[in-house]
Amino acid sequence: MLVQIQPRAPLPMLTADNLHLWRGERHVLKGVGFDLAAGELLHVSGPNGTGKTTLLRVVAGLAQPEQGEVRWRGLPTQSIGSQFFEDLGYVAHDAGLKGDLTARENLAFAVRLRHAVAEADIDAALSALDVAYCAEVPARALSAGQRRRIALARLILSQASLWILDEPLTNLDIAGAALVLELIARHLEAGGLAMVATHGDMAIRGGAVLRLELA
Amino acid sequence: MSARTGILRGAALLIERDLRLAFRRPSQLGNPLVFFLVVTTLFPLSLSPLPSQLRDIAPGVLWVAALLSSLLALEALLKADAEDGTLEQMVLSGQPVVMLVAAKTVAHWLVGGLPLVIISPLAGLSLGVTPQALWVTAEGLLMGTLTLSFLGSVGAALTIGVRRSSVLLSLLVLPLAMPLLIFGARATDLAIAGESATGPLNLLGALLVFTATLAPFAAGAAVRIGVE
Numbered sequence: 001m002l003v004q005i006q007p008r009a010p011l012p013m014l015t016a017d018n019l020h021l022w023r024g025e026r027h028v029l030k031g032v033g034f035d036l037a038a039g040e041l042l043h044v045s046g047p048n049g050t051g052k053t054t055l056l057r058v059v060a061g062l063a064q065p066e067q068g069e070v071r072w073r074g075l076p077t078q079s080i081g082s083q084f085f086e087d088l089g090y091v092a093h094d095a096g097l098k099g100d101l102t103a104r105e106n107l108a109f110a111v112r113l114r115h116a117v118a119e120a121d122i123d124a125a126l127s128a129l130d131v132a133y134c135a136e137v138p139a140r141a142l143s144a145g146q147r148r149r150i151a152l153a154r155l156i157l158s159q160a161s162l163w164i165l166d167e168p169l170t171n172l173d174i175a176g177a178a179l180v181l182e183l184i185a186r187h188l189e190a191g192g193l194a195m196v197a198t199h200g201d202m203a204i205r206g207g208a209v210l211r212l213e214l215a
Numbered sequence: 216m217s218a219r220t221g222i223l224r225g226a227a228l229l230i231e232r233d234l235r236l237a238f239r240r241p242s243q244l245g246n247p248l249v250f251f252l253v254v255t256t257l258f259p260l261s262l263s264p265l266p267s268q269l270r271d272i273a274p275g276v277l278w279v280a281a282l283l284s285s286l287l288a289l290e291a292l293l294k295a296d297a298e299d300g301t302l303e304q305m306v307l308s309g310q311p312v313v314m315l316v317a318a319k320t321v322a323h324w325l326v327g328g329l330p331l332v333i334i335s336p337l338a339g340l341s342l343g344v345t346p347q348a349l350w351v352t353a354e355g356l357l358m359g360t361l362t363l364s365f366l367g368s369v370g371a372a373l374t375i376g377v378r379r380s381s382v383l384l385s386l387l388v389l390p391l392a393m394p395l396l397i398f399g400a401r402a403t404d405l406a407i408a409g410e411s412a413t414g415p416l417n418l419l420g421a422l423l424v425f426t427a428t429l430a431p432f433a434a435g436a437a438v439r440i441g442v443e
Contacts, residue, residue: 063443085309096300100239109232113308
């Protein structure tokens with residue numbers, strides 16, 4: 001007898017369930033939900049003010065939803081706390097760098113707070129984003145695009161499996177934008193997950209792209 | 216995957232970072248100290264320079280000046296990191312927020328409170344305080360300024376999202392600091408009179424243990440709300 005094996009959908013790693021969030025009188029997130037499996041990208045789009053950043057912050061655990069929950073590997077992120085943060089790399093709109101510290105000092109501190117890292121790895125990450133020449137420059141003297149590249153270098157060094165990126169392409173030149181898309185593609189190929197908010201299109205080579213349009 | 220950074224190693228990293236940042240801007244370091252010295256020298260100038268009279272007001276002047284100059288730098292304790300997004304990154308690092316706040320508070324005290332304790336004998340001398348009492352005052356201020364930093368961390372965490380929060384912060388922290396002022400000034404007063412100041416000093420120590428163990432939890436909870 002021939003047994004027909006059904007191709008099973010990949011197990012979702014990240015699940016958001018019916019998220020509701022109010023900001024004063026404004027109902028920002030109106031029952032948002034999605035499933036994301038390893039190697040998948042969730043592209044969050046929508047006009048300004050529809051709650052893209054808010055959704056990203058809720059999933060990252062920086063804001064609490066009034067209703068609904070986010071689960072990571074089947075467990076609510078609220079209750080597993082630091083276990084979830086270990087797997088999470090979040091790049092906000094703001095690069096999150098200390099202006100008085102050099103790019104290298106910024107990266108060394110941010111990454112070492114999570115796990116040990118060698119100086120050579122920091123150099124490699126800076127080179128991967130073409131900002132090796134900024135290593136010894138205080139972050140306040142860098143342009144917005146350079147700061148963003150350094151924030152992305154921090155993301156690579158964090159060894160996180162879930163990337164949450166808020167408008168990662170703003171302030172970047174054409175080469176920089178292509179580089180970021182390539183990094184995301186490689187991250188997905190390696191079995192990582194990514195959640196990206198942008199206005200525009202996300203042309204990612206390979207990888208499954210799910211779309212979530214907020215209105 | 217590399218090994219996770221432990222809590223103590225994380226705290227050491229954060230303290231090292233904050234000290235490094237503080238010494239990149241040395242002018243800001245000195246301001247509260249100069250404020251402390253100026254305020255304490257204003258009193259001999261405005262009141263009579265009679266040593267006996269100065270000695271009477273010395274405990275109050277020293278402690279009030281120390282309290283106010285500690286408040287000066289308090290606003291920057293968490294706000295600077297909240298504004299450039301680094302606090303958010305630290306919260307997401309997986310390290311306990313309670314440790315992050317406690318480490319930042321200790322670093323803040325090392326650059327603000329400790330130097331004040333060290334120069335306090337200078338201010339005390341100008342007010343005619345006896346050598347024995349100078350020692351007791353420094354001892355009291357050592358515990359008092361650290362207690363105040365921990366108390367202040369709760370206020371700083373609660374006002375992360377408030378613009379120009381320094382006045383609100385003072386209103387939150389000063390009433391809570393009253394026991395410090397009472398016991399601290401009393402210790403100096405007793406020492407000037409040549410009596411034992413052990414009682415008030417012990418109470419200052421108790422206040423320090425109380426705030427150092429509880430304040431980071433309150434401040435940590437407030438930071439979680441503040442980054443939202």
